[in-house]
Amino acid sequence: MRRYINDFRIFTGKTALITAMWSELAVIVLFAALIAVHTLTDSETIRGFCEGFIPMFCTLIPIIGYIPCNTTFNLNRAVNPGYKYFHSLPDSAGRFRRALTASSVISLALVLIWAGALWLWSPTISMFVVFMGLSLKGTQNIFGHAKSGLGMFLPMLVVISAMGFLMGFTSTDADSLIYMKPEGIFYAAPAAGAAIFVVGTVYSAALAEKKWRREVD
Amino acid sequence: MDSVISAKGFTKKYSKFTLDVPELDIPKGFATALIGANGAGKTTLIDALCGIIHATSGEVTYFNKYKDIDSTELREKIGYCASSGFFPQAWKAKDIAISMELAYDSFDRKKFEELCGQLEVDTEHTKKARAMYKQSDGNRMRTALAAVFARETELMVLDEPGSSLDPLMRDRLCDRMREYLDDGEGEKSIIFSTHNIADMENAADYAVFMDAGKIIEQGFVEDLKEKYVIARGESAGYDEVKGLLLSHNCNRTVFDGLALSENQEKLSEMGAACERPTLQQLSIGLLKYAEEIR
Numbered sequence: 001m002r003r004y005i006n007d008f009r010i011f012t013g014k015t016a017l018i019t020a021m022w023s024e025l026a027v028i029v030l031f032a033a034l035i036a037v038h039t040l041t042d043s044e045t046i047r048g049f050c051e052g053f054i055p056m057f058c059t060l061i062p063i064i065g066y067i068p069c070n071t072t073f074n075l076n077r078a079v080n081p082g083y084k085y086f087h088s089l090p091d092s093a094g095r096f097r098r099a100l101t102a103s104s105v106i107s108l109a110l111v112l113i114w115a116g117a118l119w120l121w122s123p124t125i126s127m128f129v130v131f132m133g134l135s136l137k138g139t140q141n142i143f144g145h146a147k148s149g150l151g152m153f154l155p156m157l158v159v160i161s162a163m164g165f166l167m168g169f170t171s172t173d174a175d176s177l178i179y180m181k182p183e184g185i186f187y188a189a190p191a192a193g194a195a196i197f198v199v200g201t202v203y204s205a206a207l208a209e210k211k212w213r214r215e216v217d
Numbered sequence: 218m219d220s221v222i223s224a225k226g227f228t229k230k231y232s233k234f235t236l237d238v239p240e241l242d243i244p245k246g247f248a249t250a251l252i253g254a255n256g257a258g259k260t261t262l263i264d265a266l267c268g269i270i271h272a273t274s275g276e277v278t279y280f281n282k283y284k285d286i287d288s289t290e291l292r293e294k295i296g297y298c299a300s301s302g303f304f305p306q307a308w309k310a311k312d313i314a315i316s317m318e319l320a321y322d323s324f325d326r327k328k329f330e331e332l333c334g335q336l337e338v339d340t341e342h343t344k345k346a347r348a349m350y351k352q353s354d355g356n357r358m359r360t361a362l363a364a365v366f367a368r369e370t371e372l373m374v375l376d377e378p379g380s381s382l383d384p385l386m387r388d389r390l391c392d393r394m395r396e397y398l399d400d401g402e403g404e405k406s407i408i409f410s411t412h413n414i415a416d417m418e419n420a421a422d423y424a425v426f427m428d429a430g431k432i433i434e435q436g437f438v439e440d441l442k443e444k445y446v447i448a449r450g451e452s453a454g455y456d457e458v459k460g461l462l463l464s465h466n467c468n469r470t471v472f473d474g475l476a477l478s479e480n481q482e483k484l485s486e487m488g489a490a491c492e493r494p495t496l497q498q499l500s501i502g503l504l505k506y507a508e509e510i511r
Contacts, residue, residue, distance in 0.1 A: 011316070120278065
């Protein structure tokens with residue numbers, strides 16, 4: 001595992017991890033503030049605002065997990081400075097594969113830590129976060145090797161839209177998402193996300209070395 | 218002559234450009250300059266030799282031993298530095314140190330710190346160190362050179378190392394390259410590319426001249442200076458000597474041009490004065506000649 005993390009650090013230096021950590025911290029602070037306001041206020045308007053805003057805010061959590069891996073994928077593009085350095089490294093293709101796998105695991109860890117904490121407050125929201133985090137990561141891994149930036153970005157939009165659709169589909173006026181009990185679709189969605197994640201991670205790792213070598217030609 | 222790199226039938230084809238090197242031998246223990254105009258194929262050759270891009274065909278032998286550039290052991294021995302944007306733009310000196318220390322067994326982090334100090338760029342301990350994108354091209358190149366010289370290598374491959382440096386720093390780079398070769402006691406070699414040889418003339422022992430993807434001449438600089446001469450004379454005699462000149466400049470009063478030394482006697486009889494060329498004159502003469510016959 002140490003080798004995988006080291007290879008990830010070779011590709012990202014210190015910057016990507018720090019960016020991810022600062023982003024994580026910023027989201028934690030904002031999230032905690034929203035929950036505090038939601039818990040403490042008596043105003044129905046503010047509570048409603050929080051209940052509407054919090055699920056949207058949840059989309060940021062998986063995106064934080066998206067950053068380190070996106071950075072790694074981007075390094076294999078000849079248009080980006082740094083690609084010659086990475087291609088000159090010993091065992092660069094193998095290192096790229098391991099860095100991608102490590103970044104997927106880091107993304108997974110970021111999402112699961114958040115989902116675990118959220119579970120204590122709202123299991124439904126937590127399930128959505130797991131669904132989106134894993135689907136987004138898995139989709140990114142499937143399309144990450146695409147040469148076009150749009151090819152990487154569009155699937156991400158589809159996943160975010162799917163989450164919005166799922167939230168809209170399951171919530172009712174009478175019952176906020178926050179208080180809904182997780183059952184049925186709420187378990188199916190994270191399971192589907194997990195499947196996408198596993199498929200995507202295995203696919204991207206299997207293709208990484210081949211793509212790494214082909215990119216330079 | 219021991220070769221650090223020898224290539225046969227080496228090609229790299231793009232849709233609008235082909236690098237075609239039937240035979241190339243880079244001598245071991247010397248500094249080899251790849252000289253050519255923009256687009257001559259210097260970077261393509263360097264990148265293909267260092268495994269940054271893959272050759273279309275051909276065989277390359279490194280250190281008379283290795284055939285596969287993807288060999289980890291071989292890559293440890295080669296220090297490669299690209300002409301621009303070598304490191305990611307968001308990186309600072311610390312990112313470079315972390316990455317290179319993990320990637321290479323021989324990277325000396327302390328030496329990197331020292332070299333950064335000597336080359337007057339941010340070190341990893343500089344307060345508020347700047348990311349690469351906030352630095353000038355020259356400083357980025359200095360940082361990249363510090364990083365590559367901080368490794369223990371046997372072959373240094375530098376793509377246009379002097380092009381973004383100021384004259385003083387180019388001079389220091391030449392000294393550094395000489396030190397590197399001296400430390401190696403004949404075991405270390407350097408390949409560098411340039412299209413402005415004037416400032417790096419002292420650094421080159423062997424020269425490979427390139428034009429339109431082909432090698433037009435190669436040899437030890439001293440041998441090439443023996444092989445060619447610069448002929449000068451009054452423009453009145455230009456028409457007579459023109460046939461013996463490979464490339465030439467002529468105005469209303471005087472002419473000069475590059476010629477083969479074997480024709481020196483004939484040129485003297487025709488009234489032209491011959492002198493030993495500098496590498497700069499040799500480069501211009503050969504590249505002009507190649508352009509004319511292309």
